Amino acid sequence: VFHYHVLLGCLLRAWTQCTGPASEFHLEGDYLIGGLFDIHYASAPGYHYRPEAINCSSQQFVLPNYRRFQLMRFSVEEINNSTDLLPDVSLGYEIFDYCSDAQNLPSILKLISVNGLIQAWNEPDKQQAQKTNGSKVIAIVGPYTSSQAMTAAPLFMLDLIPTVSYGSTSSVFSEKVKFPGFLRTVHPNKDTLEVICNILLHFNWRWVAFLNSDDDYGIDGLDLFIEMIKDRDICLAYTKSLNDNSNYSQIFRQIEAQKINVIIAFIPRLTAEALIESAIRLNVTNKVWIADNGWSLHKKLPKKEGIKTIGTVLGVSQPVVTIPGFSDFVYSSTSHSHCEKDGQQKFCNQVCNCGSWSPESILSVDPSFSFSVYSAVYAIAHALHKVLQCGAGRCNRNITVFPRMVLAELKKSNFTLLNQSIQFDENGDPQFGQYSIAFWNASGDAQEVGFYNLYPSLNYFLNDSEIKWHGNGKVPTSLCSPECRAGFAKKRDGIHKCCFTCELCPNDTYVNATEDPYKCNVCKKTEWSAEGSTSCNLRVVEYMPFTSPIAILIMIGAVALEILTLAISVLFSINYNTPIVRSAGGPMCFLILGCLSLSSLSVFFFFGKPTPPFCILRLLPFILFYTVCVACFVVRSFQIVCIFKMAAKFPNLYSWWTKYHGQWLVITGAFVMQAVLLLIGYSQETPKPYDETLWSPDKIILTCDTNLKGTAGSVILLSSLCCLCFIFSYMGKDLPKNYNEAKAITFCLLLLIVTWMVFATVYILYHDMFIQILNSLAVLFSLYYFLMWYFLPKCYIIIFQPQKNTPQYFQGLIQNYTKTISQ
Template sequence: MECPKGHARKQNGIHKCCFTCEICPNGTFINTTGNPYNCMNCKDTEWSTEGSTSCNLRSVEYIPFTDIGAILIIAGSWALVVLSIAMSVLFAINYNTPVVRSAGGPMCFLILGCLSLCSLSVFFYFGKPTTSSCILRSLPFILFYTVCLACFVVRSFQIVCIFKMAAKFPKLYTSEFQRDGDYLIGGLFEIHYVSNPVHHDRPETIQCSSQPFLLQNYRRFQLMRFSVEKINNSTNLLPNVSLGYEMFDHCSDGQNFPGIFKLISVNGLIQPWAEPQKHQTTHSEVSKVIAVVGPFTSTQSLTVAPLFMTDLIPMVNYGSSSSFFSKKAKFPSFLRTVHSNKNVIEGIVNIVLHFNWRWVAFLHSDNDYGYDGRELFLKRIKDTTICLAYAKSLEDSTSYSQMFKQIELQGIHAVIVFAPKMTAETLIMSAIQLNITQKVWIAGDAWSLNKRLPKEKGIKNIGTVLGVSQPVVKIPGFSDFVFSTKSKTYSENKQKHRFCNQVCNCSDLSAEEILSVDPTYSFPVYSAVYAIAHALHNALQCDSNRCNGNITVFPHMVLAELKKSNFTLLNQSITFDEYGDPTYGSYSIVFWNHNGDAEEIGFYHFHPSVDFFINNSKIKWYTNGEVSPVFSFLC
């Protein structure tokens, strides 16, 4: 008996004549003349169906690269790869911006990288296949597509969870810009800034959160929040009274008025003609905002101050140092915890006189702050040996190469830079790039403690940097507050309470990043909030246990108490003179050492008496000696 065609014999028992027949599976064949008992495997290049007696040669079919469908798919893949790479570069350049951080930060690069690799694996599906191409077309695509999809799912889950939790537990997800209380302090902080003038065809406010981010101002914003929290936790200051705040991102000189109107309104209405003593008798008819902290720059304060001055709402400012705010006829309710430009200029002039430099340049910002500084400088050097050889305002269109040529032609080696941080950074970076050398740079307090510039490559080549700075005062508990507050989630999407320019997109910032930036103006912010709290404490006739709840407090009552301020804060006696300027504090004289730090080398005390000192031995001059370079030109 023979087996049917395509069947192999399977022996039963000990005799070969006893067998059963089994059909050969796919990929095998039976050679009945050679070995009728075993199904033989076909070669890799061959194939067979079930029950075959021979193998057929495989014919390779594939989509060539020249196929129109393949060309379109490959072009689309290349476009996706290029787009992913471009997005990665753009994200890398703007890595520290809130937009990138809120989008996922490092996760963005993982998603874009996986998208690129998924797209590249498409190429292996076309052309004549090989063993390696078959592996590369499947495994990488499955792996990278899975990772990419997982990242999308995780990020979506995070966002959905945050919004769901914010809706269920609104108290846990409050806005950083608002805190309710019996009395409110307004806060104006330039968390974002308008880098270029914005032109509109119709009247509209500006969305600050779409503008470049200023981390150092966000730090000051957090410092005000911390100050209010600390006062509320105090048992001695404002007992049984809660203090709150209403803060705004004040990024523009002239397009941030909705926030200002909110602060000066009562129940959504502004009535500048009302007589508060006669017409406002109940608490609901009185604004809860008793004072305002900020804004930061002199130009910003000059723009909004008249609106607060009308109703004598106190403005306790932490950064506007222009001298004209001391004119009480124009600014009757303006006080400040930062010293006037007059004191800063006095410190700068003392440095120049100390080293007997006579031939100097004065570079200043093209705004109220800068022009005020130049005017004060000219008045101060009138009867001295100092000669102003060159003065220039620093504008967006300034040609730094032409400016430095003029300075070189006039043989000027001492350059005073009286400008805000960003303007000074642009100037110094230009000096590095243009290889400007052998200069002594004297920095104003707005940028003398800059964290970035002293560590820039090439900074040593430009010469020696000295400066006048506010003393760095450590605020106890602030670091712990920042770490704890960054572990919480704040909702910026609660439409019920959200107002114009109360959005930051700062949730992805780490506590370390916030604490590492320039600490200048920290104590002025801290002392401004405490000055308002002490004034309110006195207006409410508080003792150590409770305050008088029967007193209706108006902003002008808080102003009257502010003018009489006299309390101690971190070993400083906080008082104001008749011009609303602080009568306490001092300045440090700093030198940018070769370790990239602003090292304190002296001081300038002006209260209660004037005292100026510089330790010359601590300065390492660009001349490689320890003696200051001599600039002895005569006017």
């Protein structure tokens, strides 16, 4: 409170020295509305050791602001002439030229004083003074800029004097804790920047410069813009706060060095004039300029010489609203100016010195914020209308009106003005209006090419075809790095997310440019993708079903083998004591045929959807029982060699072999050893179903996991027996023709070796569903070789050549062979 009185006292002298005629600034009425309009502009002052006031009339005149000043006067007079709004109450105004946010304190103090005095809240006669001799000012319209509002609004908040600004857009005024009585009829910065961001995204401009004014308005805009683009594909490549001392030459050099083609100028009108004039003078070309509310509808800049060389100018502005009757008021007001006729002395900064401006000049300037001023005055009038309980052509004059009562009704505003529903949200921000998107065309006019509706619902439209771009007529680009082609992921290059290199996504990965363009996502196991994909495709699940024609044929072959082994077993049983059966192995033949039959069971488990039991039984019966078969043939080959070649040379060995039944010991040992190896191998790693995806990228081949470690010992044992069998059988290849099983065994083994070598080669080179077919065929052929080349020839002799199946015939063959080798 003490500082308040000191400040007021320091300014009293300035009040008395700064006077002049000012009838345009004052109108008597039952209730007064304060007005703050920066009709003149004073540059930012230097530092002072004591408060100083300023004479605004000596500063630079700003015609668009004078137009808004006239619009407030018109609005009040229009309300006074209305029979519906405040019917028997007259409104007045007390307007000040608010040209400086730091040196216009006398104007603010005048509006909040009572008879030239300001009393502290703790003085006992404060409330009584308000009731008897209180100020008639019930609300304030203005000020225009955010910096001005930051100075003035806190003083008005002390008495909860409602302040309805028509141009202050800084986001801080939405904080009701700090500014409980502040409302505005212009949208806050965040809405303007939202429109700008939509324009950037619409044209795919990702690499931009942001030039802001070095004040509350510009700094707030920069902070909001940085926050907005965090989750969007927009990068702030360069930013600079502009003031009266800015080095535009250096600024444009830095913008050009970073190859920025889009410049957002979030600055007031006068700063914009300095910026654009510097761009023309410095020969800045082929840029896209995005103007904000403050200068997008500028009337002189679009017609300035050389403006076309700087590029294309787009702007975000309030729609131009025609105020009925305002033109007539301006003509009438200027032709009957009271400025020079009224000789009474008024308060400082209520002097215009504007008599030289014609009505045409006033009406032709930038009409921005016209509806904001108009709706601000009407909102206050409607609030007062509610406070005074006006109706039926009269108001209740017995009600003592306090500013806080008007504020309460202002917050609940809900009326229609020029087809717009005027309302405020809980932050005092407008819930009405829209934005226009303007383009400075070749005629030097701001042509509307789109709109952005905020209320009652969000609606955005931009007509690209109406914009005539500079250069080749195509939409300019502004990118740090060109967009990656489809299927390429971005890899950040530097601190900006818009600067990147492109990397091709490999097979079985994809890039989703919408969700995360910087990552190659791995496809699911059931999906696949080619190199450079943007999505995954479902893999085709394949396996060899039982109903497949090939599977049916193979299973028929296995069944036929079972039938043949049974038939041969019956035939050999009937002819068991004949020389053919005895020479083929006698009882060992039945073991071989039985094992061949059991081995064929493996064939059936190569078909159908793989399951753990199926995977185990695919090779287990074949390896186990085929080992017994091969062991039997090893013994047979060894016996043939011993009988005809080794009996004479090694009689003791032959005697031991026959005495202890060596052939059965070998077969049993091979069986037991193979069973143990399979048990150990399958215990360590049991075969299980496996989804093969490596060899066929677009398929899932349902197969069984090849257990190389588990079956290695078993395969080695079986391979060793085959090698022994081949050696022994090859040694007996020159035995008697009709008694020579060795040749048949040798031929079977050759076919067996070739078959499995072919299968192994194909398996290494080719993994597909049909590899299971080849595997089953290899198993089946391995069984058929012995059946066809060892047993069927003997069956043929038994059935069709019985004369060769006699003891005399075989003895003759042996005697002839003995004579041959003895010679």
